[in-house]
Amino acid sequence: MALLRIEDLNIDYMTLRGRLRAVKNASLTLGEGEWLSIVGESGSGKSTLAMAIPGLLLPPGRIASGRIIFQGRDLTGMSRDELRRIRGSEIGVVFQDPLTSLDPLRTIGDQMVEAIMEHRAADSKREALEMASAALESVGIPGNRVKYYPHQLSGGQRQRVMIAMAVMLKPRLLIADEPTTALDVIVQASIMRLLKSLQRKMGMSIILITHDIALAAEVSDRIAVMYAAEIVEEGPAEQVIEEPLHPYTEALIKSTPDLWREKTLYSIPGNPPDLRNPPSGCRFHPRCHKAFEPCKSREPRPTRIRGRTVACHLYG
């Protein structure tokens, strides 16, 4: 059974200038122990989609329709309290900016103990503190650092602490929203290796949100590509990278910097559309070099082809 199944999810932001659909008809399936990366540009809706899963959408964002089935239960129908109990214990989240993601006034151990006690995962503070230092050890930080304040740690270390907090209660799903964007490349690689090894050890599933398709290619089992609020292509990572079906995926791969290849970097002509007023037909057609007649008028439907899903008129 799949751990997570997202069915026809629509997410709206109510803005002063009207409704903005940030995620449109998204469907995804994530198996136990699988790593799915959602790739897309800024504003493509990838973070909104991921944050909606554990119920972390902030107003004016809201789920308009669709279902999020996690371990057989629909998260969209749950009360705030039920969702709150799932967050942190069954679904962990790691955020982009580790420098500001810890309370600056409290020691790391203090914050970890508080979270453990909040979920009643330990009987005493002492036991919770032991769990906290074990969690720190598991991400490669000496356990005695529980006494440290966030400002005493580097950015990479703080991200490790965040990961430790997210996984210490052994969640089945970890959502990592651009966890390495704020870090330098060397630290980035070590954080990715850490996530990979935690995933193997604990058998949890991971959803990684990233704009870096090269990074996604290295670590994921599956990749989903989002463009203008829609999932345009989804499939096994190697296949998506080696043989992209959707012209947008292809363009995204081509515009990844490569030291040994061309001198000038390829860039996709035009800009992502304004989601308040998306283009007719396929949302990518104004920028697509393969666009033909139906693209302008008809919306492409997601089609299954060779174990993948792609929404493009070239394939259906």
Add this chain to the structure above:
Amino acid sequence: MRLSRVLDPVVSLLRERYEGKWMLLAGLAIVLFFAAMAILAPYIAPYDPTQLSVPLEKALEPQPPSWDHPMGTNKIGYDMFSRILYGSRVVLYVVITASLFSLAVGVPLGLVSGYYSGKVDRILSIIMDSIYSFPGIILAIAIASVLGPSPSNAAIALAVVYVPTYYRMVRGQTLKLTQSVFVEALRSLGYPTRVILLRHILPNTAPVILVVFGLGAADAILTEAGLSFFGLTVTAPNPDWGFDLYNGLDDFRNGYWWTIFFPGLAIMLLALGFALIGEGLSERLALRLERE
């Protein structure tokens, strides 16, 4: 452990070296000096502040400062030094009670308003802004004259006036913190709202609340003096700086400077003390913000 959480930052603040720390220390010295005066008034005051302190024949005219009367006497023969000492009790009582009350109301409302935004925030903001739009002294006079002259009523009047100051600062901070990553991270760990607000957002707004307390109290001292000046804090013959200022107005025209100089000096010094504390603290906070 709870107590040390409050005391440790204070101790480390006083130990730390930073530019502008002299303001905090000078302010604390002044305020503590007046606090000591208020507490020790019965022991150090040479005379009863509401009794004749000179022979009857001398009571018809204010006596200039002398060894017996360091700040002179007023036109009914009361010792000014004793009146200043006892007057500090009224001022400190009114200002501190009012500030604590404003804080106790303004801070929780600001937290709720900033965290939930939406309709609650809209309504609270409108109420607070409408209070804030009155000049403080006018509103205080209006409330105090309805309630009648007494120190407690003056405190209530001042409390109402200063609630919006706390509310606005705390709301702004909460709004900023609510959108910060660490609060989002807390929510992602399944923390209930109550815990996020009380154990994480509130402590992070504490420095700002302290600054507002200092600057707000400084302002409240002037407003309190204004209330007393109009006879809305104490009734004759009780001592109060602002009230004595009013009583001394005629004397000043007749050349008896001391009956108005010393109450005015006391008001100014105490207001300065609180303002220095506020400024000294904000200097420290601004420095920390720059460093990060």
